[in-house]
Amino acid sequence: MKKEDTRMNDNKQDDKELISYIAEVLKEYSTSYKEGAWEKFASVNVPVRKRILWPYLSGAAMLLLAGSLFWLRSPEVNKQVVSRKIPITQEIKTETATETPASTTKILISRGKQEQIVRPKYLRISIATALSSVLPATPKVNLAVQNSVADVATHSSQRDIFQEDRFLKLLQRDQGKASSQESEKSFENTSTLALNRQKKWDYSIALAPATTRDRFNFGGGLEVAYRLNDRISVGTGISVAGLGVQRSDRQIYSPRVSASSPQASLATGLTAANKLAAADEKLEDKQLESVRTSVLGLDIPLNFKYAINKYFYASAGASIFAVVNETRTNVYAKQVTSTENFSSINGASAVKPIIETVSVSEKTAEQPLRNSNFNGFINFSVGHRIPLSGKFQLGLEPFIKLPIGRAAKQDVNLSYGGIKLSAGF
Amino acid sequence: MRYISKPRFVSLEEALEACAVHNDERGKEFIYKKYYGYVMAVILRYVKNTFDAEELTNESFMRAFKNADRFKGSSSDEHAYEKSFRAWLARIAANISIDHLRAQKHLLSLDDVAETDYNSLKVNASDQLQVADILNLLNNLPEIQRVIFNMFEIEGYSHEEIASHLNIPESTSRTYLTRAKQKLRKLYLDSVATPLDEEGRYKDE
Numbered sequence: 001m002k003k004e005d006t007r008m009n010d011n012k013q014d015d016k017e018l019i020s021y022i023a024e025v026l027k028e029y030s031t032s033y034k035e036g037a038w039e040k041f042a043s044v045n046v047p048v049r050k051r052i053l054w055p056y057l058s059g060a061a062m063l064l065l066a067g068s069l070f071w072l073r074s075p076e077v078n079k080q081v082v083s084r085k086i087p088i089t090q091e092i093k094t095e096t097a098t099e100t101p102a103s104t105t106k107i108l109i110s111r112g113k114q115e116q117i118v119r120p121k122y123l124r125i126s127i128a129t130a131l132s133s134v135l136p137a138t139p140k141v142n143l144a145v146q147n148s149v150a151d152v153a154t155h156s157s158q159r160d161i162f163q164e165d166r167f168l169k170l171l172q173r174d175q176g177k178a179s180s181q182e183s184e185k186s187f188e189n190t191s192t193l194a195l196n197r198q199k200k201w202d203y204s205i206a207l208a209p210a211t212t213r214d215r216f217n218f219g220g221g222l223e224v225a226y227r228l229n230d231r232i233s234v235g236t237g238i239s240v241a242g243l244g245v246q247r248s249d250r251q252i253y254s255p256r257v258s259a260s261s262p263q264a265s266l267a268t269g270l271t272a273a274n275k276l277a278a279a280d281e282k283l284e285d286k287q288l289e290s291v292r293t294s295v296l297g298l299d300i301p302l303n304f305k306y307a308i309n310k311y312f313y314a315s316a317g318a319s320i321f322a323v324v325n326e327t328r329t330n331v332y333a334k335q336v337t338s339t340e341n342f343s344s345i346n347g348a349s350a351v352k353p354i355i356e357t358v359s360v361s362e363k364t365a366e367q368p369l370r371n372s373n374f375n376g377f378i379n380f381s382v383g384h385r386i387p388l389s390g391k392f393q394l395g396l397e398p399f400i401k402l403p404i405g406r407a408a409k410q411d412v413n414l415s416y417g418g419i420k421l422s423a424g425f
Numbered sequence: 426m427r428y429i430s431k432p433r434f435v436s437l438e439e440a441l442e443a444c445a446v447h448n449d450e451r452g453k454e455f456i457y458k459k460y461y462g463y464v465m466a467v468i469l470r471y472v473k474n475t476f477d478a479e480e481l482t483n484e485s486f487m488r489a490f491k492n493a494d495r496f497k498g499s500s501s502d503e504h505a506y507e508k509s510f511r512a513w514l515a516r517i518a519a520n521i522s523i524d525h526l527r528a529q530k531h532l533l534s535l536d537d538v539a540e541t542d543y544n545s546l547k548v549n550a551s552d553q554l555q556v557a558d559i560l561n562l563l564n565n566l567p568e569i570q571r572v573i574f575n576m577f578e579i580e581g582y583s584h585e586e587i588a589s590h591l592n593i594p595e596s597t598s599r600t601y602l603t604r605a606k607q608k609l610r611k612l613y614l615d616s617v618a619t620p621l622d623e624e625g626r627y628k629d630e
Contacts, residue, residue, distance in 0.1 A: 018609065018610055018613060019578060019606055019609065022559050022562075022563075022578070022609065023578040023579050025556055025559055026466075026470060026556075026559060026575075026579050027579055029466045029556050030460075030462035030463035030465070030466045031461075031462040031465045031466050031469070032462055033458055033461050033462055034461070034465075034479075037457075037461055037479075037482075038454055038457050038458055038461075040483075041457060041483050041486065042450070042453075042454070044483075045483065045486075045487055
């Protein structure tokens with residue numbers, strides 16, 4: 001029995017050693033990772049969050065449209081400022097003098113070469129602001145005001161003078177109110193700028209209908225701007241611009257000057273293709289009437305923007321214009337001679353020569369802009385910003401672009417301007 | 426910008442927290458890639474078919490990610506935290522494997538292998554057995570014995586828990602565990618003397 005007990009104990013001991021070893025090995029064991037296993041697992045079990053852009057883009061387009069309609073239909077905005085150029089340096093006119101907003105009072109204030117007609121709603125602030133800068137609030141004010149009134153009186157009727165006296169009295173009373181409103185506006189602007197201080201980058205999508213002297217074009221692109229401080233920001237981006245321009249015969253070729261002479265080339269700014277066309281004209285009796293140029297390019301600007309206040313800004317800068325496609329067409333007036341037979345009553349016949357002028361268009365292979373090293377524009381614009389929410393805003397920005405580099409030396413004028421509609425966030 | 430530079434996880438705890446709180450995909454990827462081999466190894470102890478094992482591995486991770494907020498590991502020691510997570514993950518994998526075997530009705534055919542007297546030979550296992558050999562030994566056990574052996578000796582289930590999971594009496598669990606151990610020992614001794622065939626089975630059987 002003892003022997004059997006010993007044997008059983010040995011078996012148990014052996015089992016324990018084997019089993020504990022197996023358990024130890026298997027607890028630590030792991031296979032190698034199978035390549036692609038996660039991708040397979042994720043494709044089935046982990047929902048992939050795709051960033052769908054079309055709702056954002058369509059939303060931005062809708063807001064842009066709604067903002068534009070709001071801008072165009074808003075009577076206050078449309079009637080706020082109307083400007084035209086006049087040579088008079090300074091003038092104040094009052095047609096009627098009532099305080100009611102429904103009156104037809106117009107105040108014309110000119111600074112330099114600009115004259116502004118301001119509606120009554122903005123009368124007090126505008127006049128007070130304008131005159132307070134000219135006339136400080138001291139006893140001399142009255143004298144200055146009287147001098148101004150006297151000056152105005154030379155251009156106004158007696159009735160106008162009486163009304164202006166009333167107006168100036170009101171003005172003095174309202175100066176206090178206006179200054180408090182100014183300080184409120186200033187505080188509002190300051191607080192807005194302070195809130196925006198945290199946000200350094202501005203992004204926007206822009207549509208830019210524009211026109212050259214000859215054709216309406218359409219463009220658009222993306223913009224990004226970095227705020228250097230509360231007022232100034234520097235921006236860049238990329239936009240597509242299509243330009244269509246035309247130059248008439250008087251600007252291209254004068255028949256009184258020989259086309260082959262270098263002076264003629266300098267005087268008229270002809271390109272090589274135009275010179276050839278003009279030379280051919282002698283042989284074929286055709287006259288170059290106009291050159292049509294269509295250019296499609298990418299405009300990459302670097303603009304500095306100055307925020308005048310919360311709602312208005314001015315921008316200036318330069319941009320590189322990379323020409324993607326350029327086509328040129330020469331339009332000729334060609335004289336074609338033909339003959340026509342006439343027969344008289346008595347049976348005699350006669351031949352009469354007839355000269356007709358026909359217009360012929362010919363495409364040229366010349367691409368001076370595309371083959372040049374540098375094309376660019378200088379950009380100027382002013383803009384109006386319409387905040388819709390804390391992060392989203394619309395922009396309306398009239399702009400003008402003047403060519404520089406090779407683009408400025410063309411025999412066509414590539415200057416263009418338009419209104420840029422932008423949605424910023 | 427946060428979409429451009431997503432943070433990479435450096436610890437299991439961070440990844441697990443990201444999964445539990447934010448259902449974070451990166452956290453899941455971190456855990457999946459780190460513990461794929463371990464979970465696969467656990468499942469291969471129960472399921473012989475590699476294709477099924479891969480499917481069950483994915484199912485285990487799905488369940489683990491779904492219940493990530495329920496895992497409570499001690500955060501004081503990273504090593505202990507990882508060890509407890511491995512044990513938690515292994516239990517999930519074992520449960521899923523058992524469910525799979527039960528669904529295929531493998532466990533219904535409880536074998537009735539008579540206990541045999543084995544020769545008592547001293548075995549120095551640590552010098553001879555490799556992981557592949559051990560897996561071969563396990564795969565030669567009857568299914569119910571293999572499952573009970575795995576659950577008790579490796580995953581750390583008690584007989585009460587095994588009985589509950591497999592819906593068998595506790596005494597049956599004890600019996601099959603004893604038989605599994607005896608069979609393993611016999612198979613091991615046989616393997617020393619008898620070569621395996623191409624499918625990993627002993628040629629005598």
